[in-house]
Amino acid sequence: MLALVYFAWVRESIGRDEERIERPAPGATVADLIAELAGRGGGYAQALSDPTKLRAAIDQRFVSLDTVIGDAREVALFPPVTGG
């Protein structure tokens, strides 16, 4: 299983802040995961249909969307950060 966590308007659109899914195929990237989740329609499609608005972290490290998920335990999807 792979843990997914969502933040900010990604979380609000999807309507949950975390979930667990079956591990994606070996070689799958974060972008592949996003496309698959967007295919669920509804809030997922609303939140995830435009990957240029999204950023991601794998196991609490920022990664680009073309990063292979590999044996990660947690993938986070969120908008660009606005700290400080």
Added chain:
Amino acid sequence: MLALVYFAWVRESIGRDEERIERPAPGATVADLIAELAGRGGGYAQALSDPTKLRAAIDQRFVSLDTVIGDAREVALFPPVTGG
């Protein structure tokens, strides 16, 4: 009369923090004044014989040593400042 004020090691060498002197000749610069004072010898010579180590203000404004004293009321002589 012209008021002179001294600070830091200039003041210490001269042994006083202020004095009043006859107005220098028209057209005299701060450098001319420094040379004249250094000519007094003793602490004056010690403090003022190397003008490259000195800075000046006329009526509470920094000036270069080639500035004409003109109708100034107060000339200050001191080392480069070390504030902050």
Added chain:
Amino acid sequence: MKRIAIQPQDFDVAAELSALESLGGGGVASFTGVVRGEGGLIALELEHYPAMTQGQVDRIVDEAMARWPLLGVSVIHRFGRLEPGARIVFVGTASRHRAAALESCAFLIDWLKSHAPFWKKEHFEGGATSWVAARAEDEAKAQGWKG
């Protein structure tokens, strides 16, 4: 000295500065961010990624300490609901060199803006809300420190 706190509650700026002053460096710089109450804003809600935030800020602070000769760094970032006038973030740095203290302080706040996993939601009078969009300018500033 390295102090990092990610917390909902306010903090004592004087105590943070005092700790940095006591390190003997001679120069302490700080930046404090405060909620602006403009355009009918009644509150800013800060969400963060708890499992990631501390580690990410820790790495940024380590990078600053490797890059400048710093004796101490203190970073505090609040989360939760903050009203206009409330402090959001504090960065304090201590060094023997005033330029190092000031530059590292600027570096840290720029990197927090674009690399700390926080998101801000604005709450306005009348109930409207809006997620603050990241500014390209902030990312450019953080990138400007590279190289």
Added chain:
Amino acid sequence: MKRIAIQPQDFDVAAELSALESLGGGGVASFTGVVRGEGGLIALELEHYPAMTQGQVDRIVDEAMARWPLLGVSVIHRFGRLEPGARIVFVGTASRHRAAALESCAFLIDWLKSHAPFWKKEHFEGGATSWVAARAEDEAKAQGWKG
């Protein structure tokens, strides 16, 4: 807000920062200089040119406020005998823009170093004293802000 104080006594950094935070700008930067107690230093004696100091600092602050969009500036410079650990100088700036707050703070402390009429005399254990020499580096930094 413009506040300038040239005084022998210590000051309340928290109160200064609080006043700047309350201006609504969102960003407050500060620099505090502290006496370092190195090489057997037991005290720093700061002499200044009272008739000139306030006016000179006032002009430097006006220049900063003309150059950056600042909502407030606070400059405090002490004189007299200060022991290691004592605060010497404080510069605080408030702006809507964090870069403006931080840059103007750096500008002000650089200019105070090379353009405020203060002189520092070091007192060491055993009675030796020494006037601090101006550093060419400080003058270069202040000149670097020109243009």
